[in-house]
Amino acid sequence: MRTPITRRTLLVSGATVGASALLGVPAASAGAREQGDALVTPVAEVLDGGEQVTSLVVSSPALSRVERSSLTASTFAVRVTATNPLSGEVAYELDRLVTAAGWTRRGAIRLELEHGWGVDGGGTLQYLGEHGRNVVLDLDHAITQLEPLRGSGGSGEVVLGSFRQGRVSDAEVDAFTRHATASGLNYRLFSPAGGGGRDGAALVVWLHGGGEGGLRTGGYDYYDNETQLRANRGALGFATPEAQDLFGGAYVLAPQATSAWMLDGDGFAPLVLEAIEEVVATHRIDVDRIHVVGCSNGGYMSLKMVAEHPGTFATSVPICCGIGARDGSGRYFISDDELAAMTTPTWLVAAANDTTLDAEANTVHAHERIDGSIMSLYDDVTWGGNTFPGHWSWIYVARNDPHHDGVRIWEWMAATRR
Incomplete structure (x- = not known):
């Protein structure tokens, strides 16, 4: 570039x-x-x-x-x-x-x-x-x-x-400032034009997919703090004027894993929390309006964050999430007991033709065990006249398309407090 x-x-x-x-x-x-x-x-x-x-x-x-x-x-x-x-x-x-x-x-x-x-x-x-x-x-x-x-x-x-x-100039990407936590976790941060309401602004935490982490194996040391914004519109959607109007101003935090969230959920959870706490400590954030959203690897990680820190988030939006083999034999795993214990308002999104993380085994399974959760299960991923791979259901959330009982997902998030 x-x-x-x-x-x-x-x-x-x-x-x-x-x-x-x-x-x-x-x-x-x-x-x-x-x-x-x-x-x-x-x-x-x-x-x-x-x-x-x-x-x-x-x-x-x-x-x-x-x-x-x-x-x-x-x-x-x-x-x-x-x-x-x-x-x-x-x-x-x-x-x-x-x-x-x-x-x-x-x-x-x-x-x-x-x-x-x-x-x-x-x-x-x-x-x-x-x-x-x-x-x-x-x-x-x-x-x-x-x-x-x-x-x-x-x-x-x-x-x-x-x-x-x-x-290269990309106005939306360039609006996110570059940071790293005290522990060295990269993150990008969008700051709203206003400071939010009397109690501060909302905070949307975007957790990227597996392809957007760092690469520190095979002799590489690649950790760019870029790809979590450039690969898709997941984080950028919440920084658009439309989303900002609905939230009344919201910070958007996009951490970057050093590898992939699914490789070490237990190790990454405290690092993500550290990034959240640093932003809360240095900006006017309404702690009752912190939302966690993630796709694929990040969908798993959004559930992991809720399981580890159940009182932190106002809403959780796992998109095309992975929850792991039900016998716990994989590297990542959200147990049925953890899912059943979740009380954070949750809206799951996936496409039925997802061949990367099977919707029935992951999204539908989680929805059936999280009491009161909402699920948007699309047939495929079609937007703007184009049909994309079935795993890319984050496109729908980035465009505020999922809706339930006449309410769209951004509106639901913006109206929900912890």
């Missing part, structure tokens, strides 16, 4: 062909000449299928004298190379389709890129199947100017001479 880039040039007989020749402009043309350096900022968004680079912003002082109507979607070409920072291997290298080009309010060029579910070349993460982890890719966007821009007032043609890439 931080790799500097330069303009791609053509070499003929060992000599570099300048911008005017590259663009097909006669070398004798006095109007077409390279106009200095441009900064390229990749702009990303976390979509339902994960984070993608959706546009590039190109800024340069030379653009101040460009006639804006001369910019088209065919002015620039974009090619991206994505490199895995752990292995150094190229994850993908391909051209990105520029679907539109326009101007920002600050006079920079915005190149809109094709993106969405099933579109190759936009993703910022790579899932390492053998390790079960996501890593943030290093992205190198190479920009080629194919056509000159017209200078305003007959001032000649403008050709940007070189490009350098800045850091």
Whole structure:
């Protein structure tokens, strides 16, 4: 994501062909000449299928004298190379389709890129199947100017001479500040615009899935405090204006496991509690409105936190959760006695076609044993015209879709106190 880039040039007989020749402009043309350096900022968004680079912003002082109507979607070409920072291997290298080009309010060029579910070349993460982890890719966007821009007032043609890439910008992710507990557990924190009510703001604790933890095996030491926000909209949903309005302002805490919650629930539970206590101690939090939400590994961990600290949470939302083999033979396990003892208001969410954590053996089993719990069991995971893997039922919660007796899940959470 931080790799500097330069303009791609053509070499003929060992000599570099300048911008005017590259663009097909006669070398004798006095109007077409390279106009200095441009900064390229990749702009990303976390979509339902994960984070993608959706546009590039190109800024340069030379653009101040460009006639804006001369910019088209065919002015620039974009090619991206994505490199895995752990292995150094190229994850993908391909051209990105520029679907539109326009101007920002600050006079920079915005190149809109094709993106969405099933579109190759936009993703910022790579899932390492053998390790079960996501890593943030290093992205190198190479920009080629194919056509000159017209200078305003007959001032000649403008050709940007070189490009350098800045850091990836994702407004939603960047709104979460970076922290680590005294014990070294990474977490990100969203702070509401207001301080909440008289007793402080609510706190939503988002516990990520197994793919978003650190990787400290196999010779790696990868612990980035990034993927728990970039892999899906689980935490981000609660930071949207819609959710914030319902909660009257809420902090959103997203801790990151050093590995996977399911590998050591007993060890991680006190570390998650430490993160919660640190946030409560340093911000105006209403301790009667602390909510725990988690997906997959995090769905297990949300149940684990309630089992270990039954008086801490106002609500619990386990999504596509795992509860372990019923004989307790696995690494993770929530016993039937623990489930039956839970009094924290609980809303479970899953899809019936989940092939990762079987809904009947996990979500339905837990629902039948947690007295008074609510369950939203979908047939599959379909949203925005796309059908996703059945395990991805966190998409529904991130979009406030589950509802019961006319009340949606965010509203239920916001209205519930400990």
